[in-house]
Amino acid sequence: MARSINHNANTGALPDFRNFGILLRILLIVNGVALLASLLQVTVIRALPAQFTENAALVEPLLILSLLLLAAGSGVLRRLPYAIGIAAVLAIELALTVALHFATRELFFVEAHSLPRWLFIVALITGMLLVYFDLRGRALSPALAEARLQALQARIRPHFLFNSINAVLSLVRQEPRRAETALEDLAGLFRALMADNRELTPISREVELCRQYLDLEQLRLGDRLRVEWHIENMPPDALVPPLALQPLLENAVYHGIEPAETPGTVSINIYVARDRLHVVLRNPYRPNGDHHVGNRMALANIRERLQLHFDVAAELTTRVGENTYEVRIVMPYVKDGR
Amino acid sequence: MISPPLRVLIVDDEAPARSRMRDLLADVSVALPVMIAGEAATGRDALQIAGAGGVDVALLDVRMPGMDGIELAQHMQKLEPPPAVIFTTAYEAYAIQAFELHVVDYLLKPIKAARLQEALSRVMQSAAPSPEVLRGMQYAPRVCLSAAERGKVHLIPVEDVLFLRAELKYVTVRTASREYLIEESLTQLEQEFQDRFVRVHRNCLVARAAIRGFERAGGEAGEGPWQVVLAGLEDRIPVSRRQQHVVRELAR
Numbered sequence: 001m002a003r004s005i006n007h008n009a010n011t012g013a014l015p016d017f018r019n020f021g022i023l024l025r026i027l028l029i030v031n032g033v034a035l036l037a038s039l040l041q042v043t044v045i046r047a048l049p050a051q052f053t054e055n056a057a058l059v060e061p062l063l064i065l066s067l068l069l070l071a072a073g074s075g076v077l078r079r080l081p082y083a084i085g086i087a088a089v090l091a092i093e094l095a096l097t098v099a100l101h102f103a104t105r106e107l108f109f110v111e112a113h114s115l116p117r118w119l120f121i122v123a124l125i126t127g128m129l130l131v132y133f134d135l136r137g138r139a140l141s142p143a144l145a146e147a148r149l150q151a152l153q154a155r156i157r158p159h160f161l162f163n164s165i166n167a168v169l170s171l172v173r174q175e176p177r178r179a180e181t182a183l184e185d186l187a188g189l190f191r192a193l194m195a196d197n198r199e200l201t202p203i204s205r206e207v208e209l210c211r212q213y214l215d216l217e218q219l220r221l222g223d224r225l226r227v228e229w230h231i232e233n234m235p236p237d238a239l240v241p242p243l244a245l246q247p248l249l250e251n252a253v254y255h256g257i258e259p260a261e262t263p264g265t266v267s268i269n270i271y272v273a274r275d276r277l278h279v280v281l282r283n284p285y286r287p288n289g290d291h292h293v294g295n296r297m298a299l300a301n302i303r304e305r306l307q308l309h310f311d312v313a314a315e316l317t318t319r320v321g322e323n324t325y326e327v328r329i330v331m332p333y334v335k336d337g338r
Numbered sequence: 339m340i341s342p343p344l345r346v347l348i349v350d351d352e353a354p355a356r357s358r359m360r361d362l363l364a365d366v367s368v369a370l371p372v373m374i375a376g377e378a379a380t381g382r383d384a385l386q387i388a389g390a391g392g393v394d395v396a397l398l399d400v401r402m403p404g405m406d407g408i409e410l411a412q413h414m415q416k417l418e419p420p421p422a423v424i425f426t427t428a429y430e431a432y433a434i435q436a437f438e439l440h441v442v443d444y445l446l447k448p449i450k451a452a453r454l455q456e457a458l459s460r461v462m463q464s465a466a467p468s469p470e471v472l473r474g475m476q477y478a479p480r481v482c483l484s485a486a487e488r489g490k491v492h493l494i495p496v497e498d499v500l501f502l503r504a505e506l507k508y509v510t511v512r513t514a515s516r517e518y519l520i521e522e523s524l525t526q527l528e529q530e531f532q533d534r535f536v537r538v539h540r541n542c543l544v545a546r547a548a549i550r551g552f553e554r555a556g557g558e559a560g561e562g563p564w565q566v567v568l569a570g571l572e573d574r575i576p577v578s579r580r581q582q583h584v585v586r587e588l589a590r
Contacts, residue, residue, distance in 0.1 A: 169358050170357040173361060
């Protein structure tokens with residue numbers, strides 16, 4: 001099984017050079033290599049900082065220019081077949097090296113390195129990085145295939161399923177129409193759960209799913225559950241990992257509303273600020289509440305899936321206020337056709 | 339011979355669940371004479387209804403806000419006579435394990451009429467679960483203690499308790515307004531409510547939140563043993579030599 005997932009997975013794709021995590025990794029690795037080179041060059045450790053500065057001065061202009069160029073061309077590059085993409089990246093790097101070599105010679109009259117040697121080093125490091133990202137992609141792609149499974153694990157609690165069915169049953173005789181609506185909501189939820197959850201999905205669909213879920217909970221809990229939506233500034237086309245919201249709402253109801261003797265409010269805020277999508281959920285918090293394990297599991301699961309899709313560009317944080325519990329997800333504002 | 343109908347109390351915090359149970363009991367009543375003795379959404383209401391008498395069987399939801407079903411069953415045991423108890427639950431893995439382990443009657447929601455009928459028809463014969471069994475099934479500290487007095491059951495919210503003192507067979511429960519006697523062991527109470535009470539003496543637990551300070555016995559220049567001052571109480575509680583460290587930890 002695992003094998004077949006490995007084979008089907010998108011073997012060979014250039015990394016997304018616009019992703020902050022990828023950029024950070026390139027920066028760190030290249031500077032790491034420069035440090036290593038400095039270590040090999042010096043005879044006494046005292047000379048290391050000076051040597052590293054010297055090497056960095058050589059490396060950094062090329063590195064920064066490369067990253068800018070690659071980020072700019074990321075869309076085009078990633079659409080090329082993998083082999084051609086690799087050739088293109090190598091060509092870009094070598095061309096940049098040659099250009100910089102002549103530029104520095106013209107401007108500063110220095111001949112830092114012999115050009116062939118410099119070209120060889122650049123080609124080597126570029127190749128090494130591409131192999132690294134390829135391996136990393138392979139390591140993560142089964143994980144991406146498993147994201148669907150994980151989404152299932154962040155699944156609707158059996159507790160909710162059986163209680164909901166019970167609530168629907170109570171309606172069948174007296175209010176058949178409401179029972180119908182409730183069953184449709186339930187079907188909608190499970191369709192979403194059982195769908196292929198590897199691809200990002202528009203947030204408007206997630207919100208729709210959450211509404212269906214909350215309608216069902218309202219059926220059971222009545223006035224005890226109050227819901228506040230603040231989504232006037234939500235871009236409906238923003239893409240998010242599927243089932244990123246619903247499990248959080250389920251936690252909010254299970255921990256914040258169900259155990260409380262008084263009615264409580266769950267609020268959902270979704271907005272874009274500085275090109276980042278914010279999703280903020282709040283529910284009443286009881287200091288001596290139990291069942292924290294389930295909550296942490298759901299959070300860890302969503303965090304992992306956010307990381308699979310957005311690397312370090314997304315984060316999930318929780319905050320305990322005096323009477324409220326808050327979960328905040330911040331992720332890049334991605335639209336269709338990126 | 340026609341036996342009198344079984345009087346059933348429905349306890350569930352969710353209105354649809356209660357309504358479903360009413361429907362089911364109506365279905366069952368064709369074969370087994372049953373009548374609804376009452377409905378309650380909270381443990382307290384349920385105990386009040388059951389306390390007034392006229393309840394043979396209580397159908398208790400396990401997970402309820404405030405007092406849960408398992409705690410409620412423990413308080414109900416003190417009624418004279420105690421109603422038989424059948425637990426209902428949608429999916430509470432821990433509860434189901436406990437039910438299986440102790441052969442306690444339970445029904446899984448959604449409940450089938452046939453299964454309900456079966457449970458009701460044999461519940462009067464089977465023995466009620468013992469207090470020890472119920473205590474073992476508890477997954478969270480109780481919200482109330484209960485004391486039986488002249489056939490009535492008093493609920494004492496744990497947050498109102500100032501101190502608990504063991505004397506002979508009983509434990510005295512002291513609140514700001516009065517005292518109650520309960521038949522429980524101080525050690526078990528200490529374990530159950532370890533976040534709330536602290537032991538200051540071999541025979542006494544005091545509520546951390548009620549502690550106002552410590553003072554020496556024997557007046558101004560007293561070098562006597564330490565005593566606890568509790569909010570709203572004239573009496574001082576002596577701290578035993580072995581528990582002196584509590585004074586240092588709590589006096590700050």
